[in-house]
Amino acid sequence: MLNSYEAKCSRLLINLLLQALAKRDPIRRQVLRVKGCLAGSKAEGLLEQGDMILAINKEPITCFHDIENACQELDISEGNDDGLQMTIFRQGKEIDLAVETDIRDGMGTIRMVNWCGSVIQDPHPAVRALGFLPEEGHGVYVARWCHGSPVHRYGLYALQWIVEVNGKLTPDLETFIQVVTGLEHGEFVRVRTVSLNGKPRVLTLKQDLHYWPTWELRFEPESAVWRRRTIKELDPSKGGDVLQCMEGVSEVIIDYNSGTRHHIQKTNGRDNS
Structure with a gap:
């Protein structure tokens, strides 16, 4: 009975999430999935392969540009040392995480x-x-x-x-x-x-x-x-x-x-x- 209740709540949650994402981007109707994390990064111990990124700071995320904007807002904001407040979907459950970012200069090997x-x-x-x-x-x-x-x-x-x-x-x-x-x-x-x-x-x-x-x-x-x-x-x-x-x-x-x-x-x- 408990498994049936959890499955019903999971389906309801998924439907609500899909509606929010579709409203955000009605043309592409997509969600971003974590492919992997850089070894040694601050996200490595928090995010897992296969996690679906639903929102950052309560704003739905449907493309890479949304993530870039969220990171830029974090750079210019003051007093926000907790990183990005991310909402992910993992194994049928919605999870909230605080993920700190790393600085990359893009210079390569110097x-x-x-x-x-x-x-x-x-x-x-x-x-x-x-x-x-x-x-x-x-x-x-x-x-x-x-x-x-x-x-x-x-x-x-x-x-x-x-x-x-x-x-x-x-x-x-x-x-x-x-x-x-x-x-x-x-x-x-x-x-x-x-x-x-x-x-x-x-x-x-x-x-x-x-x-x-x-x-x-x-x-x-x-x-x-x-x-x-x-x-x-x-x-x-x-x-x-x-x-x-x-x-x-x-x-x-x-x-x-x-x-x-x-x-x-x-x-x-x-x-x-």
């Missing part, structure tokens, strides 16, 4: 590190759209690798996260740089990775700073310039001693607008162009 011949960066939106991040945190993502490099020889390929280096967690790119800066030339490095399907793996590789120095490439949106900075390499002028470029920084500046390249060698704060 920073990467080349370490042992692998291109390391923060997980980009296309990866996060898969809906998975390692349990240890965001990690740093291996986007590409070079033939003949240490990562090629020892099997550290692309499409996986590096979550630990020599037992030290690498939750973000800045932490990863700090960890690998302390590694010496010829040192065997233990790396723990997690693949896209969540499978963990531990491998060891030998660092080669002679042919594969550690360097960083960063984009500056204000000046539209890419800057290449050497982090650690062997100094051939000193018989192969390790040169950790912190005070003496070697930079290659690429002007995105004109396409020109400038090499700058900084020594003790002075530029030798």
